[in-house]
Amino acid sequence: MSSALPGMGHRSFRPDDNQKTELLTRQGELRRILSFAGWTIDDVIDNPIARRDVRQWYKLGRWMTRRLEIGELERQWNPTR
DSSP states (O other), X not given: OOOOOTTOSOOOOOOOTTSXXXXXXXXXXXXXXXXXXXXXXXXXXXXXXXXXXXXXXXXXXXXXXXXXXXXXXXXXXXXXX
């Protein structure tokens, strides 16, 4: 008798070929912010000023991305504007 828990068996999941898959790369985003701000990852870990600076650039980037997505969705929903 197997002592494995239900749902713990080996299963392979293959996404449907018709589905669109979007990959998000947070690492690339962090690398871009560090390059723009002029800090290294070691600076961010060791220096609270660098950490705060990178955090603010990251938040600004997320805010801009959200605003662009909202504008795009509004244009899709109301094409007359």
